[in-house]
Amino acid sequence: MKSFIIIPIKTLVVLLLCSQFGYAQWTGSGNDAYIYGKVGIGISTPNPSSNLHIQSPSGDNQTARLLIWGTGQNHAGTSNNAGVGGALISGSADDASFGRYNIGIESWYGIGFKSTQNNRAGIIFDTRNASAFFEGKVGIGTDNPQNKLSVNGTIWAKEVKVSLADAADWVFEEDYYLRPLSEVESFIKENKHLPEMPSAEEFRKNDLNVAEMDNKLLQKVEELTLYIIEQNKKLEAQQKEIEELKKKIQD
Structure with missing residues (x-):
């Protein structure tokens, strides 16, 4: 009779410790599910170092990936109250895939944007103090620039200064x-x-x-x-x- 009392007590202690130190809970409402608490979520790793840590399985030579799939507008981004450190990649139903999006790949474009006739991709610096630095060559209207800046088209400017x-x-x-x-x-x-x-x-x-x-x-x-x-x-x-x-x- 004594042994039957000790086992439930041990089980209760373990559950209390998990509740105290893990402090993670799942909750759901309809088709939605949430996890909240002082923990990180690890995929293929038992020790997540971030809120969401995705790691390639041990012995697997494939790169760890995250796929967000949908038939409408897809968005993946970061956000914080300070408004800094954010990044956003988005697609639309008209042309949801990016043709040139690799970053730091020597055999392809560093950063690329693909656009259709209706969807115009671009780069916007939303501050008057922003600057851009390019070590190589820049092509506008051409993907084979032969100079620091190659423009296949008309250039309009209020003033042009040439070093002499x-x-x-x-x-x-x-x-x-x-x-x-x-x-x-x-x-x-x-x-x-x-x-x-x-x-x-x-x-x-x-x-x-x-x-x-x-x-x-x-x-x-x-x-x-x-x-x-x-x-x-x-x-x-x-x-x-x-x-x-x-x-x-x-x-």
């Missing part, structure tokens, strides 16, 4: 060789473009370097200014000679 190390003011140096106009004329007849300027074929082959071309155009404007000054001096000298001849005739 050496402006063409050396045209005004005393030792600068200013071609005679006769030499410039001969060069144009032979080559069909101005001296020191790329040809049409070079433009088609190498594209247009904005900084380099602006500097060359500045060089030609300054050369043209020197030609005008030179011609003006000749005109003034000729006018002086004409005035002297008129005076001699009148005398």
Whole structure:
């Protein structure tokens, strides 16, 4: 009779300890179920380190995965009261799958967004102080950028600044060789473009370097200014000679 009393007491103690230290409860209402308490949920691990800890089974070479499936809009995200550290991935019934979504995969895109005609994917920095850093190349309208920024389309901007190390003011140096106009004329007849300027074929082959071309155009404007000054001096000298001849005739 004594043994029958001890066993239920031990069982009761174990249940009380589990209730005290585990402090986890399941509750349900209709088709919903909840777990709450000071514990974590472990899948393939007896020692969860987070509220939900998913680990690949021991000896299994498959990566641990979490699949949320539905026919409507699917959402997986994090949220907290401070509004920081949140992440959200969502899909819609129109196009619920992402075409390029890998992060940190060298053989594919770092971060990608897929969109259809009706669903436009994008990146938004919701602060005026945000900045983005890209170590490689950026392509807009092209998936094969050849430069730091390649744009297949029109660029509109209120202001564009181009770095220029050496402006063409050396045209005004005393030792600068200013071609005679006769030499410039001969060069144009032979080559069909101005001296020191790329040809049409070079433009088609190498594209247009904005900084380099602006500097060359500045060089030609300054050369043209020197030609005008030179011609003006000749005109003034000729006018002086004409005035002297008129005076001699009148005398």
